[in-house]
Amino acid sequence: MTITLYDFELSGNCYKLRLLMSILKLRYNIVPVDFYPDRQHKADWFLRLNPFGQLPVLKDDDLILSDSGAILAYLAKKYDESGQWFPNDPAVTAEVLRWHAVADDITSTASAARLALGFFYDFDIEKAQKGAHRIFRLMDEHLWFGEREGRDWLCSPDHPTTADIACFPYVMLSEEGGISRQDYPALRRWTDRVRRIPGFMVMSGIFPAGRAAEES
Amino acid sequence: MTLSLSDPTWYPIASSDDLPFRHVYQGQLLGRELAVWRADDGNVNVWENRCLHRGVRLSIGINEGGELKCQYHGWRYANRSAGCTYIPAHPADAPARRIQNRTYPVREAYGLIWSAANDEQAFRPFAGAEGHDWFALRPMPVNAAPEDVLAALAGLAPDDQPADLLPGLAVRFGGTWYFVQPVDAGRAVIRGLLREQPADAVATLRHYNETLSKLRDRLERAAARKPAPEPLQPTFEKLSADLATMPDIAIPRGNTITVVVRRKWTSADGVIGFELAARNGHLPTFQPGAHIDLHLPNGMTRQYSITNGPGELMSYIIGVKQESASKGGSKVLVETVREGDLLSISEPRNNFPLRRDAVRTVLIAGGIGITPLLSMARFLDKSALPYELHYFTRAGEQVAFRGDLEALHGKVILHTGLPRAEIGTTIASALGQWSMAQHVYVCGPGPMLETVRDTATAQGWPEESIHFEYFRNDKVIDNSSAFDVELARSAMTLHVPSGKTIMEVMRDAGLTVPSSCEQGACGTCLTTVIEGEVDHQDVYLNRSEKASNTCMMTCVSRAKSARLVLDI
Known part of the structure; x- marks a missing residue:
């Protein structure tokens, strides 16, 4: 098997795949795609890989896949022998997919604000920021009650799933879009937990958390 | 509102x-x-x-x-x-x-x-x-x-x-x-x-x-x-200029702190532990390797290393060797100071700083020399940085702070009762060959310091990777020069003849000069130099501090110029 990731270093959606592949200890090649400023994701050669003109794209031997959430599910189902990252249980699968959809909403709000502020995209910044705050509020409430009910992650299993990977990057990068997480303490604590998953890796703007070792 | x-x-x-x-x-x-x-x-x-x-x-x-x-x-x-x-x-x-x-x-x-x-x-x-x-x-x-x-x-x-x-x-x-x-x-x-x-x-x-x-x-x-209210505009205090730059050397300000002896106990055969607590609030920040001056009831001052880990500021814990009563300092502490007594200490000073960027840190302690190294091990431990602590004692009963050592997560190796010859080979294998970003810290009796320094040098360890703290100055002091000292604040000019130290001359003139070791090792008499060229003979200041010609130890160092102006 040869996995190739068509990647932009500063993309949170590409980072989702780097993160899961790091956790699953998968080896892969990277083809850098200059999303900014060169807009190579709209170049002919790239559109032949993904007509939607979006990063990331992943090639596994001859199979070409796009959409970060779909690729997360593919990698987990194919390469995660533990079966924990994308569980087979129908109810849990539905839960995971529900949060994959939230992850897309986070992309269209928090990530859009970041693109507007950092990459000069012509988006409605205020609308994007408000949208992100609305989602973060719901996530904070969900995670706060989770802590009371013994649930550390977005979905009900007692371990993280691709839902956590999918939602994590643009939550962590929200301040680059002018979206503070000060009002979301449970969301902030969840980002600590994600950053303590064995095999976690960083990207520009996403820092490591302290260890939670020697708890006594 | x-x-x-x-x-x-x-x-x-x-x-x-x-x-x-x-x-x-x-x-x-x-x-x-x-x-x-x-x-x-x-x-x-x-x-x-x-x-x-x-x-x-x-x-x-x-x-x-x-x-x-x-x-x-x-x-x-x-x-x-x-x-x-x-x-x-x-x-x-x-x-x-x-x-x-x-x-x-x-x-x-x-x-x-x-x-x-x-x-x-x-x-x-x-x-x-x-x-x-x-x-x-x-x-x-x-x-x-x-x-x-x-x-x-x-x-x-x-x-x-x-x-x-x-x-x-x-x-x-x-x-x-x-x-x-x-x-x-x-x-x-x-x-x-x-x-x-x-x-x-x-x-x-x-x-x-x-x-x-x-x-x-x-x-x-x-x-x-409604129109959004104007956010509050807190002002952030600017840093002072002396904070914004690294000082060449920290001049002790002579402030003392009163502490209570909260606990005094026998930590090991020949080692008495003292817990010195703040009377209210917490004690000042210290760094691993730091020591305090303890002002004893009989007027003497002695240095003791702080054994604490990071952020432990409610009390300092020190270890005192029972029989090292050469000048009566430890003896007073061990024999007359009781729990509940008040003592005066200096703010912590650090002549033995710990680098936290090493890929390998070797800590070598002999006897009571464990005290600063215990603190270092605790700091490295909390940050999950790798270290090896070798602790040499003559007998198992002499292992001080045993419980604290057992609580560490790193590699702690006790070497008890080794014959002299074996100590050398043990140190040699503990050190190994040097490679980039390895550092060794040693504290113990003079011969052990020498063994570690010589062995490390022979095994390729460069000078800047070998760290130790002098408690004694073994150099031969040349006190043959004669010169004048002008004491700027006291408005006095004194002549220092050959055979006498600046400190002795100042004391003869009625000045109170703090001191401790009086051999250029402890740093207590550190003084700011305003003018003149210093003839440094101490082991306290490092090479660059000596070269700066801005401070000196008045107990052993002298003048190369005919006149020195001191901030006293």
Whole structure:
């Protein structure tokens, strides 16, 4: 098997795949795609890989896949022998997919604000920021009650799933879009937990958390 | 009502549950952002949310248990004092003691963390606080003016049970207390407390959460129709120029601190432990390897290394060797000082700083020399940095601080009762061949220091990778010169003849000069030089400090020029 990731270093959606592949200890090649400023994701050669003109794209031997959430599910189902990252249980699968959809909403709000502020995209910044705050509020409430009910992650299993990977990057990068997480303490604590998953890796703007070792 | 930046009222700023193990919470009170973190000893720190170095938020930093590490350039600050304990860009230096972040008063009570913009008011429990098992609700941030939030909360009270408005933006009705945290002019957090634990905690939390969410939505719709209030504009104090640059050397300021002997115990055969506690609050920041001067009842001053780990500032623990009574110092301490006695100590000084950028750190202790190395091991331990601690004693009963050593997670190797010849080979294999970024720290008797230095050098360890602290100056002092000293502050000029030290001449003239070892090893008599060329003969100052010609030890060093001007 040869996995190739068509990647932009500063993309949170590409980072989702780097993160899961790091956790699953998968080896892969990277083809850098200059999303900014060169807009190579709209170049002919790239559109032949993904007509939607979006990063990331992943090639596994001859199979070409796009959409970060779909690729997360593919990698987990194919390469995660533990079966924990994308569980087979129908109810849990539905839960995971529900949060994959939230992850897309986070992309269209928090990530859009970041693109507007950092990459000069012509988006409605205020609308994007408000949208992100609305989602973060719901996530904070969900995670706060989770802590009371013994649930550390977005979905009900007692371990993280691709839902956590999918939602994590643009939550962590929200301040680059002018979206503070000060009002979301449970969301902030969840980002600590994600950053303590064995095999976690960083990207520009996403820092490591302290260890939670020697708890006594 | 308008909010004031200087409002001294205590407000809740977080729930106790918001501060789990090794987390850094981001808060705000009256326009000032806060980094809030609980150390492993349970203490809660409320600090200004910016690193003194480049202003980056400390709330994205790393809680290392006893220190908070800034994410940007790795400056570390100590639990309780917020004093800087390490600067990675100056790995071989101890940061100046006065580098200290802004802290705010803090109290943890009734399931909440309380703080205030200044310490003008002592913390007082709210009326009716005592005697109940308080239950904290889910905090509810609201984008509305705090006074509007308070009014709306009062409106939640049923008609037959009107709300009591309490001091400090609080309201009560029935068994429910609501506190409004004034985050900023247009932002607040509702922090509710129930007077007793409910039967079904989660159902109760969900019920109140729903009520408060609706209240929040209503308040935010109303706030959106009004012009947004101007946010508070806190001013950030600028750093002084001497803080913004690394000092060449820290001149001791001669301040002493009174401590209580809280505990005195036999730590091992021949080693007495002393716990020296602050009388109120905490003791000053120290770095691993630091020592204090202990002013003894008989007028003598002796140096003892601090054995504590990071952020342990409520007391310093030192170890005193029982029979080292050569000049009567330790003898007085061991024989006459009792628990409950008051002693005077200096602020901590560090001539033995620990680098935290090594790929391998070897700590070698002989006998009582364990004390600074125990502190170093504890710091490395908390940061999960690798180290090997070799501790040589003549017999197993002489192993001091055994329980503390057993609590370490790193490699601790006890070498007891080795014959002299074997000590050398053991040190040689403990050191191994040097490679990049390896450092060795040694503290112990003179011959052991020499063995480690010689062996390390023979095995390729460069001078700057071998760290030790002199407790004795073995150089032959050349006291043949004769010169004049002008004491700038005392308006006196004295002649120093050959055969006499500057210190002796000053004392003959009636001046009080602090000293301890009087052989150029301890640093007690460090003096600022204003003019003249110094003939350094001490082992306390390093090469660059000597070359700076700005300070000297008056107990052994002399003048190359005919005249010296000292800041005395």
